[in-house]
Amino acid sequence: MQTKAELTKLHILETVAPIFNQNGYAATSMSDITNATGLTKGAIYGNFKNKEALAISSFKFTVKKLMTRISNHLELSDSPIQKLFLITDFYRNYYDYSKQLGGCPVLNIGVDANNQNTLLLKNVKIIIEKIQDQVASIIEQGIEVGEISAEINAMQYAKRLDTMIQGAVFMTYTMDDEFYLKDTMNQIDQMIHNELKA
């Protein structure tokens, strides 16, 4: 069973992570945090060294949730090329889902932390690399299995897909219009059909 402190830590992260994600680091104050959690500074600073450490834990907490959800979704098929279609399938509904998280953590914290918080930015970079490695790995498996053309540079293609997805997420949020996500996913599906398929 979890100790009381562990439950408190979880409660803090569950409450605070979306706030940091939505507002950004500087725009989130410690009183925002105590108000939202219903806890006092004693409880917060007892569980986290300082504001920055809490922000980093919050980012990791949100990303873990997100990555788990994607991973589960990708298990719906064993075929590499079908897994790629499952990725676009996932992001077609990403606007509604990520709103619960306070927005896309990679986009929000990536922009927010740039030239502001080195440690936080470092964590974003690591996550982006991890995501791209996973997509590249799927493509490589597709090549091995013969589903995907051997001409394809897996890592380059993974970066391309990631770039397009992040662009679509940014546009959908900024314009408050799901067209961008939907259309970009259609575009990627076409790319998979026309460029990737063996």
Next chain:
Amino acid sequence: MQTKAELTKLHILETVAPIFNQNGYAATSMSDITNATGLTKGAIYGNFKNKEALAISSFKFTVKKLMTRISNHLELSDSPIQKLFLITDFYRNYYDYSKQLGGCPVLNIGVDANNQNTLLLKNVKIIIEKIQDQVASIIEQGIEVGEISAEINAMQYAKRLDTMIQGAVFMTYTMDDEFYLKDTMNQIDQMIHNELKA
């Protein structure tokens, strides 16, 4: 000739715009502003109603500079399809150029203002629409002149290009790696050749 006040206003915007762009609204304090400009609060508040008004003026100032530069670059050719290639040409060097502006204003302020500053966000939306209208207009002219296939939906395609560009800008900044911008521009050039050309 410009009055002293107009010069001061210009000096404030020139100095402050990149700071707001780089740090974001909340992370930029009035003392950051007075320190950077060498002016006092009296001068700042005498020229701008409040912090928000200054942030909005700063955004507009940066965007105007950026848009003028793009427009000038596009005048290097009269051919619509060549103008599209000039757009990718421009963004190939966008990392170095936009750093002088404190980053990409559309990306930075778009993310920063989301769910934070309604007025600022509204201004970002207007600029994005303006950019897309201009690209769509170029494509339409290409169709009229017979350079671009009449099958193309100009507005949809303009949005696609914009989405890809913004994604590449985000990735290049977050990963501090120009590969994303360069590769995306190559990809767009290929699209122009393969999908757009009549």
Next chain:
DNA sequence: TATAAAATATACCAATTGGTATATTTAAAT
């Protein structure tokens, strides 16, 4: 050059910032 007006500087405000030392409460182990 004197005067009016515009522009800028100074001094101040209450409220809030992130953080800490200590007091109190709560939970775990004997």
Next chain:
DNA sequence: ATTTAAATATACCAATTGGTATATTTTATA
């Protein structure tokens, strides 16, 4: 049930926040 340790609350800190009223300086006009 008592003790001990862990967790949380309270009260406080100096520094900074955005903003304002007023004083001073600078500019333009006559």
